[in-house]
Amino acid sequence: MMGAPRAPGTVMADSSDILARLADTLATRLPANGGDPQGSYVAKLLAKGPDAFLKKIGEEATELVMAAKDAAPDRVVAETADLWFHCMVALTHFGLRPEDVLAELARREGLSGLEEKARRAT
Numbered sequence: 001m002m003g004a005p006r007a008p009g010t011v012m013a014d015s016s017d018i019l020a021r022l023a024d025t026l027a028t029r030l031p032a033n034g035g036d037p038q039g040s041y042v043a044k045l046l047a048k049g050p051d052a053f054l055k056k057i058g059e060e061a062t063e064l065v066m067a068a069k070d071a072a073p074d075r076v077v078a079e080t081a082d083l084w085f086h087c088m089v090a091l092t093h094f095g096l097r098p099e100d101v102l103a104e105l106a107r108r109e110g111l112s113g114l115e116e117k118a119r120r121a122t
């Protein structure tokens with residue numbers, strides 16, 4: 001069950017490993033791990049295959065853009081959560097973990113996007 005919505009800017013005390021805990025839950029929904037499409041939204045999505053969760057990623061990205069265009073911070077937070085969640089379903093399908101993405105961001109830390117682009121051009 002999902003938690004109650006919170007105002008933007010408030011941080012839960014135990015939020016630091018929420019991505020890892022969510023990934024653990026999502027992995028249990030894989031067909032290979034006995035995920036039951038009758039009793040789980042995630043299992044249903046994973047059982048349908050990539051087209052289903054890729055469609056959701058496209059929808060949630062569009063909804064985030066619309067929330068941002070409306071300058072609605074509460075909706076930006078909610079739509080970003082929807083987008084991250086569905087991206088995590090995709091990671092689960094591919095046997096990947098949020099830690100893989102965080103490691104990639106850590107690898108990029110401190111390297112300006114302008115500098116990285118200039119390196120690619122040479």
Ligand SMILES: N=c1c2ncn([C@@H]3O[C@H](COP(=O)(O)OP(=O)(O)OP(=O)(O)O)[C@@H](O)[C@H]3O)c2ncn1[C@@H]1O[C@H](COP(=O)(O)O)[C@@H](O)[C@H]1O
Pocket residue numbers: 001002022025026029039040041042043081082085
């Ligand atoms: N974080 C989420 C989460 N975020 C969003 N959603 C669901 O994602 C669905 C799609 O969102 P939409 O706004 O598009 O709603 P919709 O129009 O009804 O969706 P569709 O019918 O078009 O797919 C909704 O049913 C949301 O409830 C989530 N469902 C589950 N989780 C987490 O995943 C865990 C496992 O979920 P189950 O596998 O369903 O038990 C949960 O305990 C939660 O921690």
